[in-house]
Amino acid sequence: MRSHDGNGTDPTSRRALLATAGGLTAGLVGTAGCLGATDEVRVLAAGSLASAFENGVGPTFESDAEFGYAGEYYGTNAVVRLVADGTKYPDVVIGADAALLRDRLYPDHADWDVTFAANEVVIAYAPETALGERLAAGEPWYDVFADADDGEIAISDPDIDPLGYRALLLFELAEREHGLEGFRAAMADRVAHVADEPRLLAGLENGARACVVAYSNMATERDVAVRRLADAYNFGNRADADRYAQASYTTERGHTVMGSPVVYNATVPADADDPDAGRAFVSFLLENEGLLADHGLRVDDAIPRFHGDPPEGIAP
Structure with a gap:
């Protein structure tokens, strides 16, 4: 089982870092213990999604799906670097710059992605x-x-x-x-x-x-x-x-x-520990546009849009 934080130590509880009366206060969010278990989807995402995912998307996914949710959030440059250098092996990678994810992760770590929300x-x-x-x-x-x-x-x-x-x-x-x-x-x-x-x-x-x-x-x-x-x-x-x-x-x-429009794209890396959980989470994002909009993200007629061929189970 791979170590979640890449250095053999147990990361800090994500909810402990987030538990404040005013909402999100931590910029780096993880979950306790080793996260290679198949009952939990591990998501490595752009930091601007932290509040939306921790306070809305993640809990709703947990209640609707057979998987738990564990999220970590960094700047997208850091997100793709952590995957590209083998420090982290998430089930889903999400960036805030579609071209950046493709430039850094294709073709060794991914060959498809889907844009699912926009921002400004x-x-x-x-x-x-x-x-x-x-x-x-x-x-x-x-x-x-x-x-x-x-x-x-x-x-x-x-x-x-x-x-x-x-x-x-x-x-x-x-x-x-x-x-x-x-x-x-x-x-x-x-x-x-x-x-x-x-x-x-x-x-x-x-x-x-x-x-x-x-x-x-x-x-x-x-x-x-x-x-x-x-x-x-x-x-x-x-x-x-x-x-x-x-x-x-x-x-x-x-x-x-x-410079490019702000769109978020997601993929399930080729070396994900639990690709089934990853595909389930990406499908959930595509099926819950209203939940994303509730947290200030934009979902318009141009979304979702696939780049490359998505795996079976994630319908264009």
Whole structure:
């Protein structure tokens, strides 16, 4: 039986990490004990899905299916790296950048995936702060950001998380859209990086930050004030995919990513410990669009969409 965390130690209980009155507080979530048993599906997913999966999708799956649910959540760069280097052997892998999962896991670890939900980038803010007051008053967000002090605005780590590099690409696309010379570089030097995506909004709530660049579902789940962004740079409109791709980011490991719409895709890895459980969970996602929508994710007519040939039991 493979060790769940790759180092022979028992990971921390996922529910112990999540059990707070206000909801999700931990950015890294695991389950206790060895998780190779066939009565539990092990899901390694993008961090922005942590609250939705722990508080909705996972428990509902457990009540409807013959399997339990055990989830871990990281930035998608970290998710695919953990699978590619053999550190983890989940039954389901879910990323927040479809191209990234395919680039890193095909063909050695997967040959198919399915997109099942979409999202968009927003600005979440604390209305009681000076920056928040200006956003609430309707000032252009890029003018407000240009006046921010170092650390007042936070993004997730762009080297491990698509939300982090999408924040930097947002600054670049806004620079082009509004003629803001040097805006991306200035913001890159000014923003704080938060390593764990699910902890990003905690800084907003505890007064450490005035604004964060987040996904729409994260802000919805935490009920924080939000400034919606134009389709030209919110990564939420598939019709603007070519525009998003004009911006790129190269991670510290030398992997270059292009801007792309925010869509989540899932696969059952070829070396999954329990592929039957993995297929059951992916099928559950495709059959429960309303549950995903209840947690702030978008499911539209373009979803689901398969890439490659899905295994028997997961119908296109």
